[in-house]
Amino acid sequence: MFRYKKLGYVALNVTDLSRSVPFYRDLVGLQLNEQVEGGPAFFACSADHHNVVLHQGGEPGLKRVGWEMEQPDELDRLFEHLQKVGLNPVALSPEECRALRQQRTIRIKEPFSGLTFEFYEGQLERGSTYTPTVTKIARLGHVVLNVDRWPEAVKFFKETLNFRISDNVDGFIAFMRCFPNPYHHSLGIGNAAATRKEPGLNHVNFMVTDMDDIGCALTRVKRHDVPIVFGPGRHPPSGSIFLYFLDPDGMTLEYSYGMEEFPEERPRKARVLEARPESLDYWGNVPDPRFASTGRFEPASEG
Numbered sequence: 001m002f003r004y005k006k007l008g009y010v011a012l013n014v015t016d017l018s019r020s021v022p023f024y025r026d027l028v029g030l031q032l033n034e035q036v037e038g039g040p041a042f043f044a045c046s047a048d049h050h051n052v053v054l055h056q057g058g059e060p061g062l063k064r065v066g067w068e069m070e071q072p073d074e075l076d077r078l079f080e081h082l083q084k085v086g087l088n089p090v091a092l093s094p095e096e097c098r099a100l101r102q103q104r105t106i107r108i109k110e111p112f113s114g115l116t117f118e119f120y121e122g123q124l125e126r127g128s129t130y131t132p133t134v135t136k137i138a139r140l141g142h143v144v145l146n147v148d149r150w151p152e153a154v155k156f157f158k159e160t161l162n163f164r165i166s167d168n169v170d171g172f173i174a175f176m177r178c179f180p181n182p183y184h185h186s187l188g189i190g191n192a193a194a195t196r197k198e199p200g201l202n203h204v205n206f207m208v209t210d211m212d213d214i215g216c217a218l219t220r221v222k223r224h225d226v227p228i229v230f231g232p233g234r235h236p237p238s239g240s241i242f243l244y245f246l247d248p249d250g251m252t253l254e255y256s257y258g259m260e261e262f263p264e265e266r267p268r269k270a271r272v273l274e275a276r277p278e279s280l281d282y283w284g285n286v287p288d289p290r291f292a293s294t295g296r297f298e299p300a301s302e303g
């Protein structure tokens, strides 16, 4: 089976780029690396060219999710596998890859969300890296999707895309790592029906370097009247300390500090946690109704 390096980037649709660009730069603390006049804004929180791309759209949502493979030949292995299972992978042209500042890239339509999932060898080097400002973001951590047909979707990610389950909250959410990346989860699959949410984006997570980054973020978002929708608290599944807040369109973002890491060989077995609030927060908070409720999946274009 093929091996991933990491969750590479998420592309979001926002309804007002001129409002969201300063928010993601100055409040979230991402570095704006490139913005083509009137076009998408490319942000990073690592040496990559982009970990978040904002597109102007008619409604807020998740446009695309990109995964970096461990080695170039993993992309070949993946391409062959996706062809074999009938997912019709499409390779982007060299011009398309260059425009995205990415090396060889392939795409599929992920059958449960309908989203474009992208897989690539790497991004083009920039020669300079990310300089933290308001928050020392360590990496883009994870993306969580709310889907229908949850058991089938989890099975698909496990069996077809070689993700490993780290933990489940029984019938509600599966936390999955992109093998052999060690972090507890880079992808979460939430059960839309069980959580009474529409299918769509649940949240995007950024892992931070220090506990102080969480405390300072709390002060900062309060000062700017940014809605806090869950936390601060500590998650039982991954052990991380968290804070969730809303972007200007109401999409949910999370900062988290500390996360269990799994060895490649002989990892612990996935647990099934009871479906109750205590499985989401040791500190006794419950999410605000606005948590994870905004962000439509942009359907992948056919062909």
Ligand SMILES: CC(C)c1ccc(C(=O)O)c(O)c1O
Residues within 6 Å of the ligand: 144, 173, 188, 203, 205, 235, 236, 237, 238, 239, 240, 254, 256, 280
């Ligand atoms: C409440 C959400 C879905 C959640 C629960 C647990 C973790 C974790 O263990 O890290 C998360 O990251 C979450 O976003």
Ligand SMILES: [Fe+2]
Residues within 6 Å of the ligand: 142, 144, 203, 205, 254
């Ligand atoms: Fe999360």
